[in-house]
Amino acid sequence: MKLALLGCGTVGSEVVRLMHDKADDLAARIGERMEIAGVAVRRPGRDRSHLPIDPNLFTTDALGLVKRPDVDIVVEVAGGIEPARTWITTALSEGKAVVTANKALLAADGASLNAAAVAGDADLYYEAAVAGAIPLLRPLRDSLHGDSIDRVLGIVNGTTNFICTQMTQTGASFGEALAEAGELGYAEADPSADIDGYDAAAKAAIIASLAFHTKVELSEVYREGITDVTAADVAAAAEQGCVVKPLCIATREPDGVSVRVHPAMIDKAHPLASVNGAYNAVFVEAEAAGSLMFYGAGAGGTATASAVLGDIVAVARHRRGGVTAFRPEAAWGDLPVKSIGEASTRYHVCMDVTDEPGVLSQVAAMFAHHDVSLATVRQAGRAASSAPADKQAAGAQLVVVTHAATDAQLSATVEDLSHSDLVREVTSVMRVEGK
C-alpha cells in the first residue's frame, strides 16, 4: 500500500513522524505495511533532515506524484483552495482514496469534492478538517446514521474560546485577552480568521452538511466575530448564571436548516460552559440518542496528525477489502439554508433608559409590539457608568431577557428602542443559547 503526502508543514511532518514511529501498529491494523511513495513540498531546499524519511522522496511535482500508478492513497495537508482542489479531484477521478485536513476547501466547495469521490468510486475522508483530533465527523456520519440530528452547538475555534475564557475568569477586556492569546501562541499575528469568525464558519458549514445530509457552503453561514464582546457583557452573563462562548449553531428547521456563528451566552450548567481555554467541543442533540458531546484539543500538529492517521487506516482497510465507504453525501439533499432573520433564539438586551415613571412598561410594550415576549426584566444600578453625574442621576439601566424570537423581530424591536426618547442607548444585545 503506497501513500503520497502533499504538504510537509506542521501537520505533514507529524504525519511522517507518526507513520515511522507507529509503523508496526499501523501494519497490524491495516493488514500490510504502508509506505510513503513521495512527499510533495513547495520549498525543496528546506532542511528536513530531522524527519525519519529518505530525502530522495521529496518532490515539487505534486500532481505528478498524485498520478503515479503505484500510489493508492493521497493525503493532502497543504491547505488552500488551489492547487489542492486539482490534486484532490485528480486523485479521486483516478479512483485513489483521499484524506485531507483542508477545511477551507471543503467549506468552499465540498460539493464538488464529494461529486468527484462518487464519480471515481473513491473514499474521501476529512476528520482532521474540523476540531483537530476529536473524532466527530465519523460519529456524525457513521455512528449516528440510524438517528436524526436536530441541532449541533459547537465551540470549534480554540483562539476565541481561549479569549472568552480569559475574559470570564479574569475580567479582562477583549483587547487584553487577545494580547495574552498572542503571547501564549494561541492567536496568530493576524488573528482575523479566528476573531472575525471565518474559521468557525468554515467548520460550521462542514458540520451542518454532515449532520443534516445537505449542502451548506461557507457563504450561507451567518457569521459574527467576537470583537464586540465587552467585559460588561461577560459580567452581565455571570449575573444571569451564564458564560459567554464563541458558538457555532446548526439547527434542522421544518423547512430547511439554519447555520450561524456568533458569541452567545450559555447557561453555566450546560456542558459547553465548562469547555475552557483553547479546547473545542461539539454538543449534538439527536432524536433517539439524546444529548452527546465530543471534547478535545481543536488544533495542534500532533492532534491533527492523529486524526489524519485514523483516516489513513480507515481508507487503507477499505482498499484492502476492495470497497469504498458508502458515502451518504452521495445522497445529499439541498435543503434551503434559512436567512439569519428567520433564526429563532432568546436575547439578552441591556439599555440605558431615562428614569421616568412608566419607562419599564413602555419599553415592554415596544417588545410586545413586535411579538417578542419577555422572560425577565431587571432594573439595575449604574455603578459602573462613565456618564456625567447629573445625567447619571436621571438614568437607569434595564436588562431584558426575551423568550425565543426571530432575529428579524428582535432587530426591529432594537431599531424602535434606539429611536425612542425613553431609551438613551441600547448598550448590548447578545443571544442566549443552550435551551
Place this chain on the structure above:
Amino acid sequence: MKLALLGCGTVGSEVVRLMHDKADDLAARIGERMEIAGVAVRRPGRDRSHLPIDPNLFTTDALGLVKRPDVDIVVEVAGGIEPARTWITTALSEGKAVVTANKALLAADGASLNAAAVAGDADLYYEAAVAGAIPLLRPLRDSLHGDSIDRVLGIVNGTTNFICTQMTQTGASFGEALAEAGELGYAEADPSADIDGYDAAAKAAIIASLAFHTKVELSEVYREGITDVTAADVAAAAEQGCVVKPLCIATREPDGVSVRVHPAMIDKAHPLASVNGAYNAVFVEAEAAGSLMFYGAGAGGTATASAVLGDIVAVARHRRGGVTAFRPEAAWGDLPVKSIGEASTRYHVCMDVTDEPGVLSQVAAMFAHHDVSLATVRQAGRAASSAPADKQAAGAQLVVVTHAATDAQLSATVEDLSHSDLVREVTSVMRVEGK
C-alpha cells in the same frame, strides 16, 4: 437484507420502532431495505400490539431464528450469559454479522466471542454495551487506530453519578440520595449492580480491552462501590476544590495494564467534574490526540437503540460490500493486568488524632516510613464531631493529601496509622484522580 432480533424488552421494542419509523433513511444509508425476519421473545403471550410489526414474526425459538438461512444479521438485546452466548457464537460461526448490547456477556467472555467472530469472518459490533448512545467504542477502535491510548477515565454508570451529584449539590447522605434516585427511576429496586460497582466494572473491562488491544476480563477489574461515601467525604472534597465521582480508570503501564472502579475525588476544573446527573462521559488521554472526552446519556431504551441502529447500518453496509471489518481484536495481546496493590495514585486521608504536641510530625513520619510523600497536611477543626465534649476537647483532625503512591504503600501506611496511639481513627481514605 434480513435481520433477526433476539429480545423485545425496552431496547428491543425501541429498535423495532426506530426501524419502522426510519425505514426510508435506513434504506438510503444501507443501499437497500432492511427487513425484520423474526423477533425471539421469552413470553409469546404478552401484548405487543403497540409495536409496528407483524405479530406473526414473534417466535420463542431464538436458535432456530438465528440459523434460518435467509437471516444476514443477528441483533441480540436479550441480555444475560446463556443462552445469549450460544446464539451469538452460532450466528458468528455461520458467518452472520452480530450486533449486541450485552455488556455482561462481553465482560465475562469477550475473548471467546471475538474468537468466534474471527473464525467465522463475521462482524461483531457492540457500541450499545457501553455508555448507551455515546459513540465511544468505534472512535476507540477506529478513529484512534493511528494513535496510542495512555489512560481512560470514565463515568460509566448513571445511577451512581446521579447519587454523587445529589450528594454534592444538596449535601444529602448516601442513603438519602439513593432513595431519591429510586423515586426518580434512576435506581432499580435492587441497586446492588450499580452501587457496588459491578455494572461499571463490566464496562471498564470492555473499554480497557479495546483501548489497549488486550484481553481484560471482569474478574481482573478491581472494584469498590460507592456505598461508603459519606457527606463528610463530599464536603472534604469541596474544601480541596474537588468533587466525588464514581470513576472507572484504565491505564497502560510499562509492564501491563491497570483497571479499577471506585469513587474518587477529581479537581473541579477537570471536564469529568461537570458531568452531572445520570449522564455518562469517558475521558481519553492519547499520545498524539491529547485529551478527548465523549459525553452523553448512558442509558435509556431509546438512546441504547440508537447505538444498536448505528451498528446495524455499519454491519449492513459491510455485508453489502462483501467484507467484514478488520478486527484489531483478532490481534489482541494478553498484557498482564496488574494487581490493585501496584496501582499508583494520590490519596486524601482524614484522621482523628490526639491533640498532643508533635502529632503532626509523627504522623508525617509514618507516611515517610512507607515512602509516601505528602502534598499537603491540614489541621482542621472538629465542629461536626459527635464525640463527647471531653474527648473532643483533647482531639484534632488531620487531613492529608499525598503525592502519587501505590495502593500497597498507602494500605500499609493506613494500617500503621490505625495502630498508632496518636491516631484515634482513620475516618476516610479516598483516591484523588485526574492529574
